[in-house]
Amino acid sequence: MHWIKTLKYYLKSLGPGFIIASVVLGPGSITVSSRxxxxxGYAFLWVILLAAISMVIYTSMGSRFGVSNKDSILQSIAGNYGRWFSAVIGIAAFLAASSFQFGNNLGVGIAMEGITGVDERVWPLIFTPLAIVLLFWAKNLYKLLEKLMMVLVMVMIVAFFFNLVLTKPDVGEIAKGFVPSSFSFDSLDIIAALVGTTFVLHGALYQSYLAQKRGWKVGDIKKGLSDSYTGISLLALISVLIIITSASALYPNGITVNSAADMALQLEALFGSYAKVIFSIGLCSAAFSSxxxxxxxxxxxxxxxxxxxxTMDEKMPKIFTTIALLMGMLIAVFFRGNIIYTLILAQASSILAVPLIAIGMFLILNNKKVMGKLKNNLWQNVLAVFGFLLISIMVYFMYGKIITYIQSLS
Structure with missing residues (x-):
């Protein structure tokens, strides 16, 4: 029975990692992975692995800051490097988050239409006000989010795992997919989109706030790091499950996914209506949590x-959060155009703002006055620089894509 007590203790210590996983894995991530x-096929599974390693490094950096400081990370950056720098990082984080909101609202609509048959454009008008009500009237928003996200992440894992079981994938081919044999400059758009599904730096930055809200101190560092590793591992696992499901069920038949709804429909064609419902439940969990x-x-x-x-106990964070929610709802309800391409572009373009976040985190985590013994060591810096270079290369590539796309709209 000792292992049961250990498991219960371990689960109670989790929370922030689940919140980070839930925000990163939205319908844009599911659409990209499915497509x-x-x-x-399985050719780009290795990208998820690299992106997950980078995300683990920066999320653990957020945890280490959170347990060792009373001030927030952006307050500390403002005090050490200037308010302008923290303001730019805050704006970058808001823009990165906003780029996800369009897809989150679309995902809620697509999933609920798959479950109920009611038009997808109705649902953002229901779920966004619900989110605003929770934001302003929940007595302890953090605890509510922690419990809700843990449930939704587990629902996602179960739903997508059942779909995977139905496909009976080839284990040998899956193993080959983790070997980077498919890299070429022509595939950088694919790699950028997949990196955007996992390596989300505003989430890693926010881990420091979640650790502080939990009340963790330096003595809780192992708990904080374990939480970070678990959350990002679950995030990567769900992305891998979706890619494998799509690769084994659709790729051999020459079926291309054009949306998350299309993924559900294709699974229904192969496995029956219950597969569509299971997928839609997983998609809805991902969409609303994110x-x-x-x-x-x-x-x-x-x-x-x-x-x-x-903190969310203060006025302005709630107001800016409401603005982000309403922006995503309005765009989803009134948007007309190529939804799937815009979703994938938004997913990849979310990385445009994040090099600044990476620089800010790197500087403050290497500041001995701020971090003391918990400042980055050599290997943590090596891996952090690798993550920064990965993001920077993707940003350089996506800049041209976005300019071209904007020009095509005019």
Whole structure:
């Protein structure tokens, strides 16, 4: 029975990692993973692994800051490097979060239409006000989010795992997919999109706030790091499950996924109506969890970066969060155009703002006056620089893509 007590203790110590996983894995991530699996099979599984390693490094950096400081990370950056720097990082984080909100609202609509048959454009008008009600009237928003996200992440894992079991994938081919044999400069758009599904730096930055809200101190560092590793591992696992499902069920039949709804329909064609319902439940869990927490992160980081409050108990973080929620809802309801391409572009373009976040985290985590013995060591810096270079290369590539796309709209 000792192992049961150990498991219960371990689960109770988790929370922030689940919140980070839930915000990163939204419908944009699911769409990208589904599309790439259906078009390229298992070939790009290795990208998820690299992105997950980078995300683990920066999330653990956020945890180490959170347990060792009373001030928030953006307050500390403002005090050491200037308010302008924290403000720019806050704005960058808000823009990165906002780029996800469109997809989150679309995902809620697509999933609920798959479950109920009611038009997808109705659901953002229901779920966004619900999220705003939770934001303003929940007595302890953090505890509510922690419990809700843990449930939703587990629902996602179960739903997508059942779909995977139905596909009976080839284990040998899966193993080959983790070997980077498919790299070429022509595939950088695929790699950028997949990196964007896992390596989300405003989430890693927010881990420091979650650790502080939990009340963790230096003595809890192992607990904080374990939470970070678990959350990002679950995030990577869900992305891998979706790619494998799409690669084994759709790729051999030459079926290309054009949306998350299309993924559900294709599974229904292969396995029956219950597969569509299971997938839609997983998609809805991903969409609503990401819709809620992503807006909280974006609004909270913008307010703190500007020096207007660092917790959801304060006025301005709630106002900025509400703006992010309403922006995503309005765009989803009134948008007309190529939804799937815009979703994938938004997913990849979210990385445009994040090199600044990486620089800010790197500087403050190497500041001995701030971090003391918990400042980055050599290997942590090596891996952090690798993550920064990965993001920077993707940003350089995506800049041209976005300019071209904007020009095509005019």
């Amino acid at each position: 790439i699996g259906s078009e390229h 819709l809620m927490v992503n807006a909280v992160m974006g609004g909270g980081l913008l307010a703190d970066g500007l020096g207007l409050g660092s």
